[in-house]
Amino acid sequence: MKKEIRFSLVYRDMWQSSGKYVPRKDQLAKIAPVIIDMGCFARVETNGGASEQVNLLYGENPNLAVRTFTKPFNEAGIQTHMLDRGLNALRMNPVPADVRELMYKVKxxxxxxxxxxxxxxxxxxxxxxxxxxxxxxxxxxxxxxxxTYSQVHTVEYYINMAEQLIAEGAQEICLKDMAGIGRPVMLGKIVKAIKEKHPDITIQYHGHTGPGFSVASMLEVAKAGGDIFDVAIEPLSWGMVHPDVITIQAMFKDAGFSVPEINMKAYMEARSLTQSFMDDFLGYFIDPRNRFMSSLLVGCGLPGGMMGSLMADLKGMHAAINSNLKTQGKAELNEDELLVQLFDEVKYIWPKLGNPPLVTPFSQYVKNVALMNIFCMSKGQERWTMIDTNTWDMILGKAGKLPGKLDPEIVELAKSKGYEFFDGNPQDNYPNVLPKYIKEMEELGWDRGQDDEELFEFAMHDKQYREFKSGEAKKRFNKELAEKKAAAAKPAAGAKKQRSASAEAVVAPFQGSLLWEQSARTVIVPAPGKEYKKGDFMCAILANHGMEVVSAPYDCVIAEVVKGQGAWVNKGDAIVYIEK
Known part of the structure; x- marks a missing residue:
């Protein structure tokens, strides 16, 4: 009897591996019945990861979006699944236990x-x-x-981890090959060992296509006993995303597996609808380079799912880095050269930071350190000069135990800053908060929602939920979309007048709202010529994790102010240009 292979359409991750936003509720309602008509999917990924936070960012209620998308699949007998970041649940930072527990009841x-x-x-x-x-x-x-693939992440490492997870009560095991750098033979050995000891455990494989291993990996996993495989559909398959179901179905059929047939008429309709969503607004936030695979990812191990944010960060930092290099009389870098330098830096620092698997949010942390190292070195400074709070929490053990050992250089740096390492249970660092949110919702007159779903959303995404409720999120998104459409419709104006060679960019260390100095009720945005001493307060960034101060890096004078009060800045955006 042929081994049965089932497919899961990772419709959520298709979008989040490609760009910034996900489809609206009305779009999800359109695509769901067409996905069902394709007839080849046993499962569909409907939500989780950052998708619900993204709903809030463009002014839509994520609870309504999830219910709308899951309902047709529930009725059709197709299983729905979500991505859950464990301690971080549905955000980038740790979540109190009571909020985590509520999440499962709500979902x-x-x-x-x-x-x-x-x-x-x-x-x-x-x-x-x-x-x-x-x-x-x-x-x-x-x-x-x-x-992932390193001297730490061996076949034995993963077999041992699977045993621990099954002992804890896991009903299924997923191999999340988020960067697509798992080697095919290695993955086959892991699956074979699990299946030999636990034949009834369902194994699902999730692999990105970025560096090119994923198709071979799927075949090895299937031969070893894998059961379910995550796939995508055009126009959001391949590139940095996932293999297309057509290719994978044909490969498995040829290899002698039992696979479901694909209703190609429905496939083409789903393809057309997905493209229409891109044309509507989602395509404006997709970097076209995410459509291409790259073997450069083999060495650095960064996941395809974060390539969108990585390319945005590179664009933001490119001008500032070249400004620094030019000031020092060094050759400027084009984007490709900077990208290769970033990949090399990730490869260099990754083992020094304890080999955290390069998956959200730790892939972001490692990438951020690499990018800021490059920025600092372009100014003639040392590595490790700009490490953010969340990354330090990872280094110090507050998010969990690192798989590898920290480099002595990092340990000494932590000690020099007076930081203490933590080896307890990470959850203990985050006390319960639901009573606080329940009280505030009562005071504000906000409804806790069906099955406490609004309470959950507020507690999970505090800042984004407040901005959603106030309408600020929708207003900001509409402005952002209008700017994207205008830029796409009109060629860029001629090159700006070149700044003084001595001017240096002060860049935003985090994404957030820019806050200039305030005196009483008056906001003081510095004018060109304003002087600062080294270490003086210049401005602050209101980021998701709190307020971050930006100080003068040396005695300087403002040459040009780029961003105004309240401006939304991405990490690496130039805020002001300064001169000595």
């Missing part, structure tokens, strides 16, 4: 069948509570191993 009520739980550090302590809470809520707990 089950919203029609989500399976939660794919991962910890970016592969720390089982961050996954185990979620397994328990998910099962108590009636969901299927799919525990996840983040696949």
């Amino acid at each position: 089950k009520a919203q029609g989500v069948d399976i939660t794919r739980i991962f910890c970016g550090l592969n720390d089982v302590r961050n996954i185990a509570p979620s397994i328990r809470w998910a099962k108590q809520a009636g969901m299927i707990a799919q525990a996840t191993m983040c696949i």
